Amino acid sequence: MRTIAWIAVAGALCTAVASAAPAPHVGIAGLADLPVVVRAPYDESANADKDVAAAFARARHSHKRVLVDLGGNWCGDCVVLANIMQLPEVKRFVEAHYEVVSVDIGRENKNLQIPARFGVDLAGGVPTVLIVTADGRTVIDAGHIAALEDARHMTPQGIADWLAQWAS
Numbered sequence: 001m002r003t004i005a006w007i008a009v010a011g012a013l014c015t016a017v018a019s020a021a022p023a024p025h026v027g028i029a030g031l032a033d034l035p036v037v038v039r040a041p042y043d044e045s046a047n048a049d050k051d052v053a054a055a056f057a058r059a060r061h062s063h064k065r066v067l068v069d070l071g072g073n074w075c076g077d078c079v080v081l082a083n084i085m086q087l088p089e090v091k092r093f094v095e096a097h098y099e100v101v102s103v104d105i106g107r108e109n110k111n112l113q114i115p116a117r118f119g120v121d122l123a124g125g126v127p128t129v130l131i132v133t134a135d136g137r138t139v140i141d142a143g144h145i146a147a148l149e150d151a152r153h154m155t156p157q158g159i160a161d162w163l164a165q166w167a168s
Contacts, residue, residue, distance in 0.1 A: 023164030024093040026084075026156040034083055034156065040073040041082030042104035048111040055101035059134035065168060066134065067098040070105050070115055071127040077151040078127045084151070084159050093160065097167035098131075125149035131166040140166055 028034060052068065059066045071078030082102070085094055094100060103114050108122050115122055118130055118138050124146030131140040147162060148154070154162075 020165045021093075021097055021167035023157070023160045024089040026087060026089060026160050028087070028156050030155060031080065031152060034080070034087075036079075036083055037086050038082045039079065041069075041079060042071060042073050042102050044073065044104050044106075046104065048103045048114055051101050052103065052114055055099045056132075056134060056136070059099040062099060063134065064097060064099050065139060065166070066130075066132045067094065067100045067163075068114065068118075068130040068132060069100065069102045069127055070111075070120075070122065070130070071102070072105055072107060074107065075126050077125075077149055081127050081129075081148055081151040081159065084156050085163075087156065090156070090160050090163070093167075094163060120145060127151065 055066050084090055103111050105111050122128055127148050128145050129148055130138060130145060132138050148159065151159060
């Protein structure tokens, strides 16, 4: 089943939306070269509803999309994704195109009102990444939201390419 999912992800990367932004070139080839700068990317005491509302307010002002990163500090793939997003070239790209909000979902038992708001079931695993317009329209379809759940087995460039396909 994972093979079919990866074929779907690869196909989605190959057929990215024509208006997608070009991905940044990532200066490292693999995770062995990834500096770990963020070990706990999710604030477990944050007010998720307030943080998400603030991200949408910033997006309305900046005319960017909102990237909602749902995950937990226990999740290795979530930590890998957070660290790839901290690479200077990826961070610049993400900041140019998205207002980012990370939401701690605990062990899939906390802040579940956030994914529910967008009609998302976390059964696909985490990290789950939602890309949403400032007016609340989900850009990424349900078949792609869990594409990064196996981030530790993806290349940093593959993750940058995935993020770029949803940028405007």
